[in-house]
Amino acid sequence: MSFRVAVLGATGAVGREMIKILEERDFPVSELLPLATERSAGSSIVFQGREITVTRVNAESFKGTDLALFSAGSAASRQYAHPAVTAGAIVIDNSSAFRQDPQVPLVIPEVNPEDLASHHGLIANPNCSTIQLVMVLKPIYDRFGLERIICSTYQSVSGTGNRAIAELREQSLAVLKGEPVASRVYPHQIAFNVLPHIDVLDADGYSFEEIKMINETRKILHDPVLWLNVTTVRVPVFYGHSESVYLETTKEADIAEIRSLLKSAPGVKVLDNPGQNLYPLAIMSERDDAVMVGRIRRDQVNRRGFNLWIVANNLRKGAALNAVQIAELVARKK
Amino acid sequence: MSFRVAVLGATGAVGREMIKILEERDFPVSELLPLATERSAGSSIVFQGREITVTRVNAESFKGTDLALFSAGSAASRQYAHPAVTAGAIVIDNSSAFRQDPQVPLVIPEVNPEDLASHHGLIANPNCSTIQLVMVLKPIYDRFGLERIICSTYQSVSGTGNRAIAELREQSLAVLKGEPVASRVYPHQIAFNVLPHIDVLDADGYSFEEIKMINETRKILHDPVLWLNVTTVRVPVFYGHSESVYLETTKEADIAEIRSLLKSAPGVKVLDNPGQNLYPLAIMSERDDAVMVGRIRRDQVNRRGFNLWIVANNLRKGAALNAVQIAELVARKK
Numbered sequence: 236m237s238f239r240v241a242v243l244g245a246t247g248a249v250g251r252e253m254i255k256i257l258e259e260r261d262f263p264v265s266e267l268l269p270l271a272t273e274r275s276a277g278s279s280i281v282f283q284g285r286e287i288t289v290t291r292v293n294a295e296s297f298k299g300t301d302l303a304l305f306s307a308g309s310a311a312s313r314q315y316a317h318p319a320v321t322a323g324a325i326v327i328d329n330s331s332a333f334r335q336d337p338q339v340p341l342v343i344p345e346v347n348p349e350d351l352a353s354h355h356g357l358i359a360n361p362n363c364s365t366i367q368l369v370m371v372l373k374p375i376y377d378r379f380g381l382e383r384i385i386c387s388t389y390q391s392v393s394g395t396g397n398r399a400i401a402e403l404r405e406q407s408l409a410v411l412k413g414e415p416v417a418s419r420v421y422p423h424q425i426a427f428n429v430l431p432h433i434d435v436l437d438a439d440g441y442s443f444e445e446i447k448m449i450n451e452t453r454k455i456l457h458d459p460v461l462w463l464n465v466t467t468v469r470v471p472v473f474y475g476h477s478e479s480v481y482l483e484t485t486k487e488a489d490i491a492e493i494r495s496l497l498k499s500a501p502g503v504k505v506l507d508n509p510g511q512n513l514y515p516l517a518i519m520s521e522r523d524d525a526v527m528v529g530r531i532r533r534d535q536v537n538r539r540g541f542n543l544w545i546v547a548n549n550l551r552k553g554a555a556l557n558a559v560q561i562a563e564l565v566a567r568k569k
Numbered sequence: 570m571s572f573r574v575a576v577l578g579a580t581g582a583v584g585r586e587m588i589k590i591l592e593e594r595d596f597p598v599s600e601l602l603p604l605a606t607e608r609s610a611g612s613s614i615v616f617q618g619r620e621i622t623v624t625r626v627n628a629e630s631f632k633g634t635d636l637a638l639f640s641a642g643s644a645a646s647r648q649y650a651h652p653a654v655t656a657g658a659i660v661i662d663n664s665s666a667f668r669q670d671p672q673v674p675l676v677i678p679e680v681n682p683e684d685l686a687s688h689h690g691l692i693a694n695p696n697c698s699t700i701q702l703v704m705v706l707k708p709i710y711d712r713f714g715l716e717r718i719i720c721s722t723y724q725s726v727s728g729t730g731n732r733a734i735a736e737l738r739e740q741s742l743a744v745l746k747g748e749p750v751a752s753r754v755y756p757h758q759i760a761f762n763v764l765p766h767i768d769v770l771d772a773d774g775y776s777f778e779e780i781k782m783i784n785e786t787r788k789i790l791h792d793p794v795l796w797l798n799v800t801t802v803r804v805p806v807f808y809g810h811s812e813s814v815y816l817e818t819t820k821e822a823d824i825a826e827i828r829s830l831l832k833s834a835p836g837v838k839v840l841d842n843p844g845q846n847l848y849p850l851a852i853m854s855e856r857d858d859a860v861m862v863g864r865i866r867r868d869q870v871n872r873r874g875f876n877l878w879i880v881a882n883n884l885r886k887g888a889a890l891n892a893v894q895i896a897e898l899v900a901r902k903k
Contacts, residue, residue: 387721389723389804407741423846423850427851428850429806429851431811431848431864438844440843440866464874464876466813466815468813471805472805479800479813481719481800509770510772512757514765514766516758516762517762517763518757530765530774532774532775535783537796542798
């Protein structure tokens with residue numbers, strides 16, 4: 236059995252990874268249909284050694300398509316997801332457009348694959364920062380319960396897309412040469428700076444990225460009152476999001492138990508040897524698809540308090556890989 | 570009245586700022602004595618338009634000196650602080666060597682100037698990350714009490730010194746050119762990466778920087794059981810430390826009250842207008858000596874929980890400026 240697969244946003248940072256991962260994982264593709272909104276239609280991508288022209292998307296694009304991976308932003312998802320489903324495709328959407336829709340399962344294959352059963356043609360892929368956090372929280376939550384999570388992120392520019400990668404590169408060179416810095420993608424200089432601002436900042440002081448992490452974690456863990464406090468921050472890194480996490484378990488837990496739980500969690504890798512300066516690093520995620528966790532330690536005051544440092548590749552496990560893993564589960568049921 | 574002032578570590582990143590700030594603030598210097606350990610003795614610094622040769626420090630260097638500002642690392646402080654005090658100097662030490670010594674006051678002039686009264690010739694300057702945190706905590710602590718503080722830092726490389734500044738510059742250029750990266754100062758690449766590791770990592774998983782922030786905050790606030798949980802992280806930024814802080818007050822507090830308290834706190838500046846993308850940035854600290862605070866918001870669950878984003882120049886208010894402010898208080902009492 237093989238599938239006609241459309242990728243909307245095929246030239247974006249995530250779309251390119253989707254196509255690469257479909258190939259890497261030998262996903263059974265009978266035909267690949269790379270789609271884009273106006274800007275990059277007409278360019279081309281390479282899949283299984285063949286160059287394929289990127290077509291401009293329209294409501295008719297999805298006729299005869301079995302699976303459609305969307306990563307062209309919320310507006311494009313709102314416009315094309317339902318037409319694609321009506322045309323018979325199962326849509327896996329990487330935007331935030333439908334993540335909180337009760338009709339749409341929000342899935343991390345290692346965490347809540349059972350939620351896929353209830354889909355109506357549309358499945359949402361969680362936010363990058365949510366995926367790596369929940370991959371680590373889930374085994375702890377199941378075994379010890381979680382009272383609260385306090386998280387500060389260190390997110391790379393590739394989460395914003397190709398133009399942000401170019402902006403970090405250009406600004407960095409400008410700073411190193413002592414030349415003036417131009418900001419087009421971000422509201423402030425990102426090179427050699429830190430921006431406590433991801434996505435839209437609301438008047439109440441929260442950013443939409445923070446709200447997404449809170450609400451998505453609750454939905455994936457089926458715990459609508461789970462207590463999360465999140466601060467999302469952009470750092471001058473190209474690839475890989477890092478997270479500083481403090482959590483409190485409900486039942487008393489042991490460091491050794493937590494470490495061993497995480498060691499056996501699917502898709503998670505424990506890198507934690509302080510004496511050898513071993514801990515997860517953003518640059519490691521360029522060559523490793525695992526969600527990496529280290530700096531595991533107990534709070535000095537609260538015996539049920541623990542700190543963790545979590546790193547993953549935001550374009551792969553945080554987006555494209557998770558979407559293709561969902562596609563694999565869907566394909567298995569067809 | 571004017572003073573013979575020695576600066577030990579005169580060519581270091583902090584030492585240079587100390588000399589600059591003595592000049593900027595018209596500190597009454599009758600003679601400036603720049604000292605260094607072996608490596609940079611013989612080079613020179615400029616003070617009030619005059620070039621002065623840097624002398625190699627020895628136990629006799631401090632004869633006839635009124636004030637000595639130390640910033641040449643803990644080993645040098647352990648070796649020379651007591652000889653300097655014996656020679657009659659008042660030593661203001663920026664290393665961590667004596668910060669936890671009960672005989673040595675640990676002082677932020679805006680926070681606990683009264684502690685200076687008990688000095689025996691030796692006064693400790695707190696850690697950079699501690700200073701900016703406590704500057705903001707203090708007014709909240711006094712008015713509402715603090716139950717707990719959970720902090721993740723985003724620290725610049727200048728905190729490590731001149732060689733780290735050069736390393737970030739060289740590595741960044743190498744990455745941008747696609748050339749191999751050499752790490753000499755840090756155990757891993759810092760350019761376009763994030764290191765959850767500052768100072769020595771203990772076998773129990775804590776870094777010495779984290780322990781310093783916890784213990785110093787408790788000492789400065791005279792609250793030996795204050796509950797702090799800290800994760801210290803190095804980011805590829807040249808100047809300015811940022812901190813993501815979650816805190817819980819003892820008494821119920823209002824956002825407007827916290828904002829107004831911070832607005833009137835000496836040395837603190839509130840930059841908090843999410844609608845205008847206004848919040849503190851590391852690069853702002855290159856031109857502003859204030860401890861800047863923004864992204865002030867209430868936790869979604871706990872009414873006594875608040876988030877803050879705190880930024881300051883780690884070489885100036887975090888080190889050299891705080892030391893010179895201590896010197897000013899000492900001078901006033903002479």
